[in-house]
Amino acid sequence: HxxxxxxxxxxxxxxxxxxxxxxxxxxxxxxxxxxxxxxxxxxxxxxxxxxxxxxxxxxxxxxxxxxxxxxxxxxRPDVKQRRVVVTGMGVVTPLGHDPDVFYNNLLDGHSGISEIETFDCSKFPTRIAGEIKSFSTEGWVVPKLSKRMDKFMLYLITAGKKALENGGLTEEVRNDLDKTRCGVLIGSAMGGMKVFNDAIEALRVSYRKMNPFCVPFATTNMGSAILAMDLGWMGPNYSISTACATSNFCILNAANHIRRGEADVMLCGGSDAPLIPIGLGGFVACRALSQRNSDPTKASRPWDMVSDRDGFVMGEGAGVLVLEELEHAKQRGATIYAEFLGGSFTCDAYHMTEPHPEGTGITLCIEKALADSGVAREEINYVNAHATSTQSGDLKEYEAIVRCFGQNPQLRVNSTKSMTGHLIGAAGGIEAVACIQAIRTGWVHPNLNLENPEKVVDVGVLVGAEKERCEVKVALSNSFGFGGHNSSILFAPFK
Known part of the structure; x- marks a missing residue:
């Protein structure tokens, strides 16, 4: 004007x-x-x-x-959704640091839960965890960095590189990839707790004593960032932190980058190392942990009687997948372990730590995951449940599963946490590996410590004390986190 x-x-x-x-x-x-x-x-x-x-x-x-x-x-182009397959797996867990060793221990019913040895926890009411007793970064992380990094980053980088090795993505093969179409999306719920805690202790003396990397090494995104820097991968790179649902959120988002044509290869999953005094003390203060210190291997008991089930058991580690666009995987001659079908997220919008009393968010999440995957509910015959061994969470998830799938005699349900404890942000990562291994082997692992099941639970649906033969048609893996974060992802045999 x-x-x-x-x-x-x-x-x-x-x-x-x-x-x-x-x-x-x-x-x-x-x-x-x-x-x-x-x-x-x-x-x-x-x-x-x-x-x-x-x-x-x-x-x-x-x-x-x-x-x-x-x-x-x-x-906007009308792009047909691309298929996503799993071509690599990497784990660092209380039950082993190789996908086959890890799953064989699960099938054999071995527990990775024991007394905590990393620090003196004699004054804590909980003194047990799914603790990693031996772990080496040799050949995976540069020694100079490994001395300064938080454990969650060491677990993440090691599991990520093991997944690449497992997927045949050697340095020679990676050199031929379009690095602008390769990404890393590995999250953490707790981040660098020890690095941050050590910085606080150093600050009591002087800021000059602080680790100069304490800020970046404490953030949840830096593990993914450093791994991407190491590989030179310039595609999607970030982390997601949704408490105990972190891994599933990362896996589904990574898959969506591939489905939409934004990437061809994605490393995805989760990592956490919360077993330090402040981590243990924080969960004790929440009154969330089991105090069955006299018999650690019996402490995690999803769906067992309330009188025996007194809380979850903390764990630590990492679980990482290599997701790849189907034609890209075929072109390089990759071994395809399974196909990723889809998934979903919802929010309970109810309580910080408790599930919705009606299980509404969980039910909606499963139904949306089925819709996203284009799978009929009758096709699901294996569910790796979130089931952490808490009094309210186990039953709400079970009720949601029954609500979604009815009385399906073919359905088998188990909880990996009965043997590993709860790896927090890494839980969904190692449980995705368990689903893929079930598809590969035709065996589902047992539910440990299911001795006196809750009366409302149909034991015919739950896997018993021994591994069971199961030709998995479609596997569903659930992960739920503090804050009401719900996630469900689906895998199937590649056809």
Whole structure:
């Protein structure tokens, strides 16, 4: 408003150069104004009237941006959703650091839960955990970095590189990949707790004593970032932190990058190392942990009687998958372990730590995951449940499973946490590996310590004390986290 015709003519000449620049809405608005020969809305604006000016600003931006949005929508390509397969697995767990060793220990019913040895926990009411007793970063992490990094990062990088090795993605093979289409999406619920705690202790003396990397090494995203830097992978790279549902969130989001054509290869999963005094003390303060210290291997007992089931057992480790676009995997001759079908997220919107009393969010999550995967509920014959051995959580999930799948005699349900404890943000990662291994081997692992099942539970659905033969058609893996975060992901044999 108020510009001369000559000035407007200059704006007209600039049109070609700003045609697709949405950051110049006012310039484009003025051009539109001249073309339509309409009177500027500012004419009736009173000077100093903030309300009128704001109204005009909204009109100008709306007029300027609306045509651009339509153009973008018209240009959007109709891309067929691409298939995603699993071509690599890497684990660091209390039951072994190799996918086959880990799963064989699960099939044999071995427990990885024992007394904590890393620090003195004699003054804590809980003194047991799924603790990793031996672990080496040799050949996986540069020694100089391994001395400064938090354990969660060491577990993450090691499991990630083991997944690459397991998937045949050697350095020679990786050199031939388009690194702009390879990404890393590995999350953590707790992040670098020990690095941060050590920094606080050092600060008591002087800030000069603090680890110069304490801030980046404490953040949940830095594990993914450093692994991507090491590999030179320039595709999607970030982390997600949704408490105990972290791994599933990362896996589904990584798969979606591939499905949408934004990446060809993704490393994804989760890692956590919460077994330090502040981590143990925090969960004790929540009254969430089992105190069955006299018999650690019996402490984690999903779906067992409430009188015996007194809380979950903490664990630590990492679980990482290599997800790959199907044709990309075929082209390089990769071994395909399973196909990733889809998944879903929902929120209970109810309580920080307790599940919704009706299990509404869980039920909705499973149903949405089936819809996203294009799978009929009758096709699901194996569920790796979240089941942490808590009094409320186990039954709410069981009720949701029954609500979704009914009385299906083919359905088998188990909980990996009965043997590993709860690896927090890494739980979904190692449980995804358990699902894939069940598909590969035709065996599902037992439910340890299911001695006196809750009366409302149908023991015919739950796997017993021994491994069972099961030709998995479709496997569902659930993970739920503090904050009401629900996630379900599905895998199937590749056909």
């Amino acid at each position: 108020g510009m001369s015709n000559e000035a407007l003519d200059e704006v007209s000449e600039m049109r070609a150069s700003v045609e697709n620049v949405t950051c110049l809405p006012v310039v484009r608005y003025m051009f539109w104004l001249k073309q339509t020969r309409r009177v500027s809305p500012l004419k009736n604006c009173r000077q100093g009237s903030k309300r009128n000016v704001l109204q005009f600003a909204g009109m100008a931006v709306s007029v300027a941006l609306q045509p651009e949005r339509v153009i973008v929508e018209k240009k």
